[in-house]
Amino acid sequence: MRDALYIGVMSGTSLDGIDIALVNITEKKISFIIGETYPIPDNIKSDLLTICEKKQSSLQKLGEIDHQLGELYAKTINLFIEKNKINNKDIIAIGCHGQTIFHSPTGSYPFTMQIGDANIIAAKTGITTIADFRRRDMALGGQGAPLVPAFHDAIFSDPDKNRVILNIGGISNITVLTPNKPIIGYDTGPGNVLLDSWIMANLDKSYDKDATWAKTGKINQQLLNEFLIEDYFKQPYPKSTGRELFNLGWLKQKISTFNLLPQDIQTTLVELTVRSTVNELLANQLLNPSLPYELLICGGGAKNPLIIERFDKLLPNWLVTTTDQQGISADYMEAIAFAWLAYCRINNLESNIPSVTGANKSISLGVIYPK
């Protein structure tokens, strides 16, 4: 069968880099070929952080950063193509998520904003680009997120297992695949975003590599309870969230009445990431108790040994593992998923799941920007 090559590009809520994946996708098979991560220059990262967390920007600045990011995506894709000796004529399409700067799925006028002008990407790479994946789902009454559960279903569903795929990025989201039941998927709450913000505020490091700092602290149960009373955790799905809610301001307000060592707060934040998901899994009514339970973890959090250790401990009846063990890269899962979403759009295949996002019908997500 002929190769059908797609490129997926993801830069997520952590702002830790731009993930690019080359994927061969046919009706029968999805084969990940190669993935690379490229840095986001400090000036762009700090502008994005200000916009994402403080929600402040002039219209001029916003227009300019949309353009700057479009250029940055195009430049990194061209670098990726050159480095890996790919002929851009062999790529059918690029699926680029863009950078979420505001996600507000509830209220009278729900909206979600991903920037990084895809016109520029198509023009500068010479490759048809698909972007703006979330807004049509939202126009149909959906959350516009998470979108990756459809891809998880395409590759991980198993007639003999309860399988939950957990992506621990800046925000965590789960996909619950139970044989003969509707697919469920939603954001469970913070993944790494609070861990990254807290270590940055205290030790000026962008993240706690291998949980070295968190391992020196202790879980504080009262603080954990205080975290867990947040309304978001009680809301029923469909639901999605972001830095709009879970940010350093939220954390500072929660810890304001506590007098704890900073490392104890870091350890308690790890526990929040784990417990907020474990609570959902243990309460899930759709899981079939007569089938084995598997938790497949991906995203940057899959590399955090303390997170994995705590899931193992709190879910004794589950097989806890990473998606790498099941043959799909934990690092490039989302980039691969956006390559697949581009494939779906080019072939006009439905790619949202109404039981996940709450949209009133299935459609093919994304807008095509021709080369």
Ligand SMILES: Nc1ncnc2c1ncn2[C@@H]1O[C@H](COP(=O)(O)OP(=O)(O)OP(=O)(O)O)[C@@H](O)[C@H]1O
């Ligand atoms: N070795 C490690 N030890 C601990 N944490 C790690 C390690 N490697 C990565 N991480 C965490 O993973 C984060 C990046 O995760 P990822 O790339 O999945 O995020 P993202 O794509 O921005 O997220 P999202 O899914 O929210 O869009 C880093 O910011 C860091 O907190």
Ligand SMILES: CC(=O)N[C@H]1[C@@H]2OC[C@@H](O2)[C@@H](O)[C@@H]1O[C@H](C)C(=O)O
């Ligand atoms: C609005 C937005 O960008 N949401 C992201 C974010 O990062 C993780 C989680 O929150 C998920 O809802 C989503 O990303 C993945 C790619 C998704 O749509 O499945």
